[in-house]
Amino acid sequence: MAKQSRTEQGRVIKAVASKFFVDVDGDVKVCFARKKLKFDGNIYVGDYVEIAKDRDAYVIEAVKERKNQLIRPYVSNVDVCLIMVASEPEPDFVLVDKVIVNCLEEGIEPVIVANKSDISVLDLSEYQSIVKCFNISAETGKGVPEVFDYVEGKTVCLAGQSAVGKSSLINAILDSDECEIGDLAKKIKRGKNTTRRTEIYNLGGTYLMDTCGFSMLEAVDIEPENLRLYFDDLEMFRKECKFNTCTHINEPDCAVKQHIGKEIGTGRYDRYKIIYDELVERRKNKYE
Ligand SMILES: Nc1nc2c(ncn2[C@@H]2O[C@H](COP(=O)(O)OP(=O)(O)OP(=O)(O)O)[C@@H](O)[C@H]2O)c(=O)[nH]1
Ligand SMILES: [Mg+2]
Ligand SMILES: [Zn+2]
Known part of the structure; x- marks a missing residue:
């Protein structure tokens, strides 16, 4: 009692x-x-x-029961995931697309944040029709207030490769140097995994999750045939495909293929196929 x-x-x-x-x-x-x-x-x-x-x-x-969770990074009860990329280290958009799939599966809104716009501005045109995108510089502060406005009051997970500037963005938002900032290893042009554990910074009810960088990720365990459901930019043309269950891989009269390089980014479709093949491979291994 x-x-x-x-x-x-x-x-x-x-x-x-x-x-x-x-x-x-x-x-x-x-x-x-x-x-x-x-x-x-x-x-x-x-x-x-x-x-x-x-x-x-x-x-x-x-x-308490979780609303959702991610395995990489290990976090729970997330509203928005800021998927961060930068011109350096070289972006891995397969990784980005897998994070998008995993977020959608968990009911988390994926948002792409291209950082370091003071060095060079990444082309996000393939993503503009599917997710909210920002071009920012954590260093100069350009675009940082817009990102904060967008996520204010929410639980926000920052995810992406090491050294893209996740901790730098949190510092820019908090206007402090609470998060430790790393460096880019000049020779290998990769990050050094400065952030070693996930930590939440609570800014008046906006929960900012600083997480560890990663370069490997598995898409969630779904059937390859269902991957299309996580690619809105492809799915919007499925009605034009001959088969209602078209996966847009090998089926005859696939309309999606007609739109590649036009409304559908070539890179997006290529990455769709890469992830599809990985899921096929994984299913094979499971039953062997
Ligand atoms: N030019 C430029 N450099 C930046 C910007 N944001 C971050 N950096 C630099 O990028 C490097 C990595 O930044 P971090 O914030 O430590 O990156 P991180 O994503 O937290 O990396 P991990 O903790 O290892 O996952 C540092 O040298 C920063 O100074 C930016 O907007 N412009
Ligand atoms: Mg960090
Ligand atoms: Zn199709």
Whole structure:
């Protein structure tokens, strides 16, 4: 009974070893987790939790049901995912398209943010009809207020390759240098994985999730035949295809192919096929 009254609600904003940092109305409490929860491997940054004081320590008693979750980065209860790219490191748009698929599967809005526009502006024309796109510079601040306006009040996950400027954008929004900024390894033109763990920065109810860069990602486990449902730019022409279930790969009289290089970006279609083949390959391996 007394225990009940000591229960508080909060949100996990960071995990370090066995400690979880839980934001309770702006007050951060360091918590341990009940053994059972920990061994399920089941507390994500972004989780809403119930904590209670157990003698001198705070303990996470329960994790509330998640609205959604991503595996890469490991986060939960996300509204918008800012998929960040930059001219340096060289963008990997297969990775971008996989993140879009994974977001759509989880009901998260994908948004593309091309950073470092002070160096060069990336061509996002293939994406303009499918997702909201921004060209910004975290360094000069160009476009940063527009991004913030778009996500204000939401839980926002920043995702993408190392050194695209995820932490830099959060710093620009917070107007601080709270996040550690890395460098581009000049020789290999790749990032150095400066951010090592996911952390949430709460700016008056806008939750900004700084995450670790990654260069490998699997699309969610869907049937290859269903991949088309995650490519709106292709799907909008399916009605013109001969077969209603056309996957736009090998079927005869596929109308989508007529639109490639016009309304549908050539790169988008090529990447669709790459991801399709990966899903076919994965299904084969599963049943072997
Ligand atoms: N020219 C330019 N450089 C930028 C901009 N934003 C970030 N950088 C630089 O890019 C490098 C990487 O920035 P970070 O913010 O650490 O990148 P990150 O995406 O957080 O990288 P990880 O934490 O490793 O995943 C740093 O040297 C930044 O100074 C920008 O708008 N313009
Ligand atoms: Mg970082
Ligand atoms: Zn087709």
